[in-house]
Amino acid sequence: MKLTLKIWRQKGPEDKGAIQTYPVDGIDGDMSFLEMMDVLNEQLIEKGEEPVAFDHDCREGICGMCSMYINGRAHGPKRGVTTCQLHMRSFKDGDTIYIEPWRSTAFPVIKDLVVDRSAFDRIIQSGGFVSVNTSGNTIDANATPIEKENADKAFDAATCIGCGACVASCKNASAMLFVSAKVSQLALLPQGDPERKSRALNMVNQMDEEGFGNCTNTGACAVECPKEISLENIARMNREFLKASISKES
Amino acid sequence: MASLKSVTPKGALKDQWTNHKNDINLVNPANKRLIDVIVIGTGLAGSSAAASLAEMGYNVKAFCFQDSPRRAHSIAAQGGINAAKNYQNDGDSTFRLFYDTIKGGDYRSRESNTYRLAEVSANIIDQCVAQGVPFARDYGGLLDNRSFGGVLVSRTFYAKGQTGQQLLLGAYSALSRQIAKGKVTMYNRHEMMDVVTVEGKARGIIARNLITGKLERHGAHAVVLCSGGYGNVFFLSTNAMGSNVSAAWKAHRRGAYFANPCYTQIHPTCIPVSGEHQSKLTLMSESLRNDGRIWVPKKKEDCQAIINKTKKAEDISEEDRDYYLERRYPSFGNLVPRDVASRAAKERCDAGFGVNSTGNAVFLDFASAIERYGNLEANVKNIKNPSPQQIKDMGREVVKSKYGNLFDMYKQITDDDPYFTAMKIYPAVHYTMGGLWVDYNLMTNVEGLYACGEANFSDHGANRLGASALMQGLADGYFVLPYTIGDYLSKDIRTGAIDTTSEAFSQAEQSVKERIEKLINNNGTKSVDHFHKRLGKVMWDKVGMARNEKGLKEAIAEITEIREDFWANVKVPGEVNGFNPELDKAGRVADFLELGELFAKDALDRKESCGGHFREEYQTKEGEALRDDKNYAYVAAWQYNEVPSKAKLHKEELTFKEVELKTRSYK
Secondary structure, three states: OOEEEEEEEOOOOOOOOEEEEEEEOOOOOOOEHHHHHHHHHHHHHHOOOOOOOOOOOOOOOOOOOOOOEEOOEEOOOOOOOOHHHOEHHHOOOOOEEEEEOOOOOOOOEEEOOEEOOHHHHHHHHOOOOOOOOOOOOOOOOOOOOOOHHHHHHHHHHHOOOOOOHHHHHOOOOEOHHHHHHHHHHHHOOHHHHHHHHHHHHHHHHHHHHOOOEOOOOOOHHHHHOOOOOOOHHHHHHHHHHHHHHHHHHO | OOOOOOOOOOOOHHHHHHHHHHHOOOOOHHHHOOOEEEEEOOOHHHHHHHHHHHHHOOEEEEEOOOOOHHHOHHHHOOOOEEOOOOOOOOOOOHHHHHHHHHHHOOOOOOHHHHHHHHHHHHHHHHHHHHHOOOOOEOOOOOEOOEOOOOOOOOOEEOEOEOHHHHHHHHHHHHHHHHHHHOOEEEEOOEEEEEEEEEOOEEEEEEEEEOOOOOEEEEEOOEEEEOOOOOHHHHOOOOOOOOOOOHHHHHHHHOOOOEEOOOOEEEEEEEOOOOOOOOOOOOEOOHHHHHOOEEEEEOOHHHHHHHHOOOOOHHHOOHHHEEOHHHHHOOOOHHHOOHHHHHHHHHHHHHHHHOOOOOOOOEEEEOHHHHHHHHHHHHHHOOOOOOOHHHHHHHHHHHHHHHHHHHHHHHHHHHOOOOOOOOEEEEEEEEEEOOEEOOOOOOEOOOEOEEEOHHHEOOOOOOOOOOOOHHHHHHHHHHHHHHHHHHHHHHHHOOOOOOOOOOHHHHHHHHHHHHHHHHHHOOOOOEOHHHHHHHHHHHHHHHOOOOEOHHHHHHHHHHHHHHHHHHHHHEOOOOOOOOOOHHHHHHHHHHHHHHHHHHHHHHHHHOOOOEOOEOEOOOEOOOOOEOOOHHHHOEEEEEEOOOOHHHOEEEEEEOOOOOOOOOOOOOO
């Protein structure tokens, strides 16, 4: 199929950036979206132009590196997939496709479609862990049974890949879905219990400091999340945060 | 140049690790604060090593080329992690895990290292659970297990088909905690360009900031490479696009021996290649072989009908199907080890029984599992006389709870729904057992330079069993290296900070700079991918699942030619000082073009078949691998040469005290 691509080009963080138009031909329905971008880049290199920079790595939907805003939607039109899992059979011959980077103050553009998501790392560093040393002297793994339902919910929250689609989809550029997934995972498990208060307070605090917006419950994040992380997690984080704030005051 | 001393401790296998830990030198906590360690890569081995070293008190600098340490390719491991916990009471033990691993590796790994791996495995599970890793549990709240290929017990712990992700996020959280404390300085989007050696010891690295393009000098008392495997030498593999050999190869150029490069794991169950545009291959976890049955039609006309889409898998009657693994290997059936399953698939497809248009695909079928689980569910739910439809519906629900994400992934890629029709699969390059030669302490033959996880060669021999890679990465990083490195660093407590203005650092930086400039100023006509694809084709056709002398000799000549063409005609767009992924890729492919030649040389030199290395000249009448223990029970450790096929061979003879070398049989 033949397509017209309208792609955001931006040389660096200081550059203003603009949409540029590129025609591509010979696109097969079995290609992934990123393989279609490979075809474009090969063409650009041949012509002596600079290829479009975009983040990608595992190309199987788990590393969370790819991050395109396609026709106004994070990771494109399909639900529950990342850009690398989006295939060209989702488009028709003659389509025009707009491709932009994630847009958020907390995710500055590095180049073209590549943004800096290190804010997410700093949020995890502020408390997204259990403070246990790797001493090799922990208790036996089966010494603490965990109710299957809670274990499963913790797992569902833990499947977050940290791609940032939630932020990109939110009109407030809120990172609540990302942060709440980690807070929930550890709040649902006995191992996370000792630090649950400080964790909720510190992670929310760091999230605010990074410049992410607040949550107004539109739910766009959960719709666009490639791992379909549930909004329930945000409610749980709010409870955790509130409980921790109250007990801190008293 | 140091000789190959494995420094294996004396005594019985089961006592070696304990004795060794008691015997090695320690660094006192105050002195640890004076010592810097560099860790390259943040997968399971790297993250766990960096976190553990920092917890112990060392100052750690960690590097990854991705935008976050959480994205290292361990994240994509699906099926599970082995541990000799014997929670299922099926007779598992440290010895049995050790034995299965060494047998699975076709007796080409170092006995002492493999035993230690089995020994620390149980602790890994405890550690990960303590970190909040959400492993699968049963209704009683205890941990669940499943089976993997090449073993007769259930010892694999898992988190759906995302075990690697959950383990890596556990290690990443431990790493993040140390970053927050300031004990680890994390360098995202940085690539190691060279190891710097001073007076024969590794004393730092030259790194490139991939955003600004600037070269940086980092000094340390030891350098630990956890940079993963080199499967991308085949261009198409299940590895991430960025996975590369460069860190290990730079170490090799600086004197570290590269061991057994030809031991490559071709994984039997991957989604087949669909066309020329393909950039990577996707694995379907080995865990699927717990329930999926592998088959091809018995009649070629049925294969043709499937290719022409006039028939589907479900239209072929039971008696016209060849469940070739169950037929050839009745005792292990669909759960034979990966090398055996891959070769069997190739054998059927080469004989003309492939089921897709390329001729390179076999079926992985869940219909009978769906039926079986459906019947069980009907009993559990006390449904009398369930309709066939009800059984199938209930069965599909059970299969979904076990493999849901894998089935979704398959459907997204192929547009076929495996709940209703058989999957098509074919072997693909997945893991590399070979890697930098290391001793029992995980140190390469270059002092102060260590290698952990997939980057080293030590634990899996010629073939890795499923769910053992995660085990090894975390064993090395959490429990082995943090102890063994102390023995070496104890001599460095008075050294002081490493001076990065020295001649050795200047020279290394200069040579990195010259190489980058050569690439960017080359002004050729062909893209980096053009060369990478050509290399990959030679590797797959002539150094792939089955190899022979003629093909290997041709491969060496062809790779040499591609390498020369690369340096003459490659075109790298963009600038040196800035974000330039094409330039990053060019450097990595240049290294693959050297490694590929050494790989073929190693395969040519090893005149036997073992594990993932299958030489057509050396097989039994039934087409099984024919080992030659008399002449080849050694580790081939290669010393660098500018012409890789002229590298010098050093042998570490493998001796086995507690296992008897037998023909590996899964019949």
